[in-house]
Amino acid sequence: MEITVQDLFKKMKKVPALKGLSMQxxxxxxxGIIGPEGAGKTTLMRHLMGLLKADQGRIQYFKDxxxxxxxxxxxNLAYMxxxxxxxxxxxIHEHLEFFKTLYGLEDSTYRERRQKLLAMTRLDRFEDRLASQLSGGMYKKLGLICSLLASPEVLFLDEPTNGVDPLSRRDFWKLLYEFREQENITILVTTSYMDEALKCEDVHLLFDGKTLLEGPPDKILRQEKCETFDEVFLRYDSSLEAQGEVL
Known part of the structure; x- marks a missing residue:
């Protein structure tokens, strides 16, 4: 499924959160929707899921x-x-049973999906463990498989690796690509970890409610003559400060 965002504007408590944002x-x-804290990533995600209504602009969904x-x-959309x-x-077991009921899954479909997802995340040995007793990485995996239980076509993940240790972050990204290959889904991930931009196939740089750049990460770095995405954002932030001084 393809998604097009055109000229999205949104004020949150009279403060502009999205300022004419467009993405493809x-x-x-x-x-990867990449940006620092307060850039508008979560606000965009909530619009894509229909949880917020834009003040101006539109979002279009295309299939074939x-x-x-x-x-x-x-x-066909899932949101974490x-x-x-x-x-x-x-x-873990009780969570899957709960989401089975929530999604209205048939027993045969549920059993197949449950077995596959638990095996892929290696949570099958911990079905009786309470969510409150899971490590940060295991907790994120449980949230992921609950989102995937109904076989969505598009998966929205809002800062899924925030607060997770580096090893668990690496495992989580590996899982995403395994799911993408086996499930044939489109995945949108927001993150403020700039190094995670290189883990994505396409990146969408978001700053101050506006789109900076879009495209394959390596191509953007070459285009901007930068070695890291931190440099890209720092350059843009510096240019805004310079404009403010001029004004």
Whole structure:
């Protein structure tokens, strides 16, 4: 599924959060929405999931080149929010049972998906462990498989590796590509970790509610003559400060 965002504006409590943002997400890729804290990443994600309504602009969803209504695509979207969304008093098994009921999955479909997802995340040995007793990396994996249980076509992940140790972050990204290959889904990941931009197939740089650049990460670095994405953002931030001084 392809997604096009055009001239999105949104004020949150009278403060501009998105300022004419436009982005293009191609089908079947792992997309990284990269930006510092407060850039507007979560606000964009909530618009894409239909949780917020823009003050201006539009979001279009295309399947096989044909535009789809949001009502038609909504059931094929899955969202893993940045904030904790699991229940500490429920085990891994109980979470999967809960989401089975929530998604209305048939028993045969559920059993197949459950077995596959637990094996891929290596959580199959910990089904009885409570969510409150999971490590940070295991907790994120549980959130991921709950999102994938209903076989979505597009997966939105809002800062999924935030607060996770480097080893678990590496494992999480490896899992995303395994899911992308086996599930044939489009994945959108927001992150403020600049090094994670290089783990994506396409990156979309977001700063102060606006799009800076889009494209393959290596191509952007060559184009900007920078070695890291930290340099790209620092250059842009410096140019804004210079403009402010001139004004």
């Amino acid at each position: 997400f191609q089908d079947g890729l792992v997309h 080149g044909v535009e789809q209504s949001f009502a038609d695509v909504r059931r 929010p940045q904030t904790q969304s699991l229940y500490g008093e429920l085990s």
